[in-house]
Amino acid sequence: MNRTVSKIFHSIASLRFAVLLLVLIACYIVIGTLIPQHSSPEWYQEAYPTAGSLIIMLSLDSAYSSPIFIVLVGLFAMNLTSCTILSLKGQVRQAKDNYFPPFTASDQIIDGVTEDAIIHYCKKKRFTVSKDKETGTCKAGKFRWGILGAAITHVGILVLFVGGVVGNMVATEDVVSLLPGNEVSFAEQGFVLRLDDFYMTFEEGGAVKQYISEVTMINDDGTERTETLWVNNPLSHNGIKAYQASFGWTGNLRITDNTTDEVLVEGLLRSGRTYFHQNSHLTIYLYDYYPEMAIGHDQNPVSLSNREINPYYAVILYEFGNPVGSYIIEPGDPITYNNLTLTFTHSIAYTGLLIRTDPSYPIVLTGFIIILLGMFVSFYCYPRFISYDSGRVTTSSRKNGWVFHNAVKLELSKISKTAKREE
Amino acid sequence: MESYQLVENVAFTVTFVVYIISAVLFLVHVSGITKKLERVAMLITLIGFLFHTVAMVVRTLGAGRLPFSNQYEFALSFGWGIVLSFLVLHKMYKFSSIGAFVMPLGILVMGYASLQSRAVRPLMPALQSHWLTFHVGTAILSYGAFALACGIAVIYIIDSKRTSEKRILKDPEISDILSYRVIVFGLLMLTIVIISGAIWAQKAWSRYWAWDPKETWSLITWIIYAIYLHLRLRRNWRGKAAAWFAIIGFISVLFTFVGVNILLPSIHSYAT
Numbered sequence: 128m129n130r131t132v133s134k135i136f137h138s139i140a141s142l143r144f145a146v147l148l149l150v151l152i153a154c155y156i157v158i159g160t161l162i163p164q165h166s167s168p169e170w171y172q173e174a175y176p177t178a179g180s181l182i183i184m185l186s187l188d189s190a191y192s193s194p195i196f197i198v199l200v201g202l203f204a205m206n207l208t209s210c211t212i213l214s215l216k217g218q219v220r221q222a223k224d225n226y227f228p229p230f231t232a233s234d235q236i237i238d239g240v241t242e243d244a245i246i247h248y249c250k251k252k253r254f255t256v257s258k259d260k261e262t263g264t265c266k267a268g269k270f271r272w273g274i275l276g277a278a279i280t281h282v283g284i285l286v287l288f289v290g291g292v293v294g295n296m297v298a299t300e301d302v303v304s305l306l307p308g309n310e311v312s313f314a315e316q317g318f319v320l321r322l323d324d325f326y327m328t329f330e331e332g333g334a335v336k337q338y339i340s341e342v343t344m345i346n347d348d349g350t351e352r353t354e355t356l357w358v359n360n361p362l363s364h365n366g367i368k369a370y371q372a373s374f375g376w377t378g379n380l381r382i383t384d385n386t387t388d389e390v391l392v393e394g395l396l397r398s399g400r401t402y403f404h405q406n407s408h409l410t411i412y413l414y415d416y417y418p419e420m421a422i423g424h425d426q427n428p429v430s431l432s433n434r435e436i437n438p439y440y441a442v443i444l445y446e447f448g449n450p451v452g453s454y455i456i457e458p459g460d461p462i463t464y465n466n467l468t469l470t471f472t473h474s475i476a477y478t479g480l481l482i483r484t485d486p487s488y489p490i491v492l493t494g495f496i497i498i499l500l501g502m503f504v505s506f507y508c509y510p511r512f513i514s515y516d517s518g519r520v521t522t523s524s525r526k527n528g529w530v531f532h533n534a535v536k537l538e539l540s541k542i543s544k545t546a547k548r549e550e
Numbered sequence: 551m552e553s554y555q556l557v558e559n560v561a562f563t564v565t566f567v568v569y570i571i572s573a574v575l576f577l578v579h580v581s582g583i584t585k586k587l588e589r590v591a592m593l594i595t596l597i598g599f600l601f602h603t604v605a606m607v608v609r610t611l612g613a614g615r616l617p618f619s620n621q622y623e624f625a626l627s628f629g630w631g632i633v634l635s636f637l638v639l640h641k642m643y644k645f646s647s648i649g650a651f652v653m654p655l656g657i658l659v660m661g662y663a664s665l666q667s668r669a670v671r672p673l674m675p676a677l678q679s680h681w682l683t684f685h686v687g688t689a690i691l692s693y694g695a696f697a698l699a700c701g702i703a704v705i706y707i708i709d710s711k712r713t714s715e716k717r718i719l720k721d722p723e724i725s726d727i728l729s730y731r732v733i734v735f736g737l738l739m740l741t742i743v744i745i746s747g748a749i750w751a752q753k754a755w756s757r758y759w760a761w762d763p764k765e766t767w768s769l770i771t772w773i774i775y776a777i778y779l780h781l782r783l784r785r786n787w788r789g790k791a792a793a794w795f796a797i798i799g800f801i802s803v804l805f806t807f808v809g810v811n812i813l814l815p816s817i818h819s820y821a822t
Binding site: 142145146149150152153156157159160161164190191291300330331332334335336337338357358359360361368370371372481483488491492495498499502503506525526527529530 | 671672674675676678679723724727731734735737738741742745748749752753754755756757758759761763766767769770773774776777780781783784785810814
């Protein structure tokens with residue numbers, strides 16, 4: 128039984144299995160980039176008449192959260208864990224100061240070196256040297272602990288996986304649209320967020336330079352904190368993070384009775400939304416708002432920028448569901464329909480804030496740091512060994528033997544030349 | 551601004567022409583027609599690199615920021631990274647013949663840059679971050695290293711079919727080792743690229759990873775080189791198999807850089 132378990136464990140930990148999983152994961156995520164994600168099943172059937180059903184069956188329409196992908200990543204995590212555990216014991220043994228590897232055919236030799244020269248080199252390069260007084264042979268090693276680099280990297284990847292799983296389980300995300308003066312309550316976190324102002328700054332050519340939201344957090348204890356957030360400058364408060372994510376326009380719609388000049392309704396209507404005026408059965412659809420309107424190639428209105436320097440509204444009216452008129456009007460221009468006058472007086476931009484809580488991010492950051500540390504140790508602090516016996520130096524380094532050997536050779540030749548000059 | 555663009559255009563054109571001349575000289579050198587052109591080719595490469603640097607500096611002065619924000623600017627910087635990697639390798643190991651296979655890659659990338667719009671556009675809000683310099687700067691070093699490794703791998707494959715007298719590098723094992731060491735550096739840089747991008751995305755878009763095609767293809771490239779290193783270190787995969795891996799890895803790099811932008815919709819679409 129134990130033998131079978133051990134065999135399975137070794138198979139899971141094997142490099143062959145790791146490579147197989149990596150290839151499968153790579154292929155799967157390649158497909159995920161080629162097939163548009165998160166569309167409706169009907170769309171896939173229509174777009175891929177022959178493969179649509181297969182795409183849905185294999186969950187390739189949501190490749191990165193599909194059971195197949197989760198199983199592959201889970202198996203890979205098992206592979207990494209078991210492989211790290213299995214190799215760690217040997218690696219810890221090799222990381223100790225007294226470890227010296229057996230010679231192999233790939234080790235390289237430098238002849239005609241004096242003992243003084245090699246001792247000088249080893250001291251200069253901070254090798255730990257041990258000398259056998261009886262035989263006169265020297266053994267030196269450096270960065271023995273570098274053998275742990277791969278294990279450290281593996282641990283970093285596993286920490287990253289843990290962070291990803293925790294994030295998927297507990298992170299929350301929501302988008303709130305706020306006009307200046309609007310508030311949103313975060314009862315759990317004990318505060319209310321109020322948007323004081325939202326505006327855009329512009330480049331010379333009219334492109335948006337930055338979207339800026341000025342907010343105040345009013346805590347349950349009555350204290351207030353005022354902050355400004357913009358893209359790349361999120362806000363953190365009581366465990367939530369708010370990101371400047373989007374924006375939009377609202378037009379101030381005023382409906383007046385022609386006969387009495389009485390303002391019947393006045394309020395903000397978002398671009399792309401409708402307002403139904405019950406008494407007249409009139410639906411007002413603010414199709415779009417063009418802050419800097421121009422006519423495009425297809426003769427349709429377009430906005431050159433978000434600067435309000437030539438503002439126009441595109442409005443469509445419906446009565447009992449039937450279109451009864453469409454208009455392109457400037458702010459203040461009246462639309463008269465039956466006994467009503469409709470006016471869009473001015474516009475106000477609203478901000479879209481993405482509110483996210485993700486306690487897993489510090490875990491992910493830790494994973495990143497461990498991976499980088501592990502890779503650096505693995506690639507640049509790899510173990511190097513030198514042995515000296517009767518004028519013959521043998522260099523050994525599994526990861527970078529040739530470069531290490533030549534570096535030793537070059538340095539020894541310099542030491543030898545200096546010694547000769549001094550003589 | 552116009553004077554900056556004029557100088558930049560002249561420097562770019564001179565760089566392009568000089569790189570072509572240098573690549574031709576390197577190819578003549580390695581083809582064995584004459585062995586006297588090596589130093590001239592290196593000198594011309596250096597001159598081209600100086601003009602290339604001038605083009606980058608002038609672009610930086612004209613735009614008021616480092617040239618890292620669109621396809622033209624990144625291709626300009628990528629080409630610079632490739633030639634810089636080659637010059638550093640030459641300085642360290644004196645293997646100038648590699649230029650015959652690396653310079654054409656530099657020309658390819660510069661040719662791609664020449665097809666892109668050179669208009670200086672202001673940075674969109676998401677790009678206004680110090681992470682841009684770090685993220686793209688390390689990408690240039692990483693991609694440059696992978697291009698170099700690819701060039702060396704091509705040399706290995708050619709040399710492996712030749713007799714020792716006709717080889718470009720006397721010992722094919724050296725090109726195998728060099729390719730490996732350059733990939734090691736490239737992979738470390740690519741890891742920094744991915745991690746810095748993730749940290750930046752967390753700050754700008756609220757998520758460190760969103761399976762955007764650019765992110766995903768960077769990960770695929772990372773996986774390819776990670777497999778290469780594991781097979782090499784644990785299974786002693788060397789020689790031709792390793793060389794082909796280095797070439798496939800670089801194809802993935804090119805697809806991440808060019809293919810994703812052209813073929814796949816991405817939140818990195820500003821990089822067009």
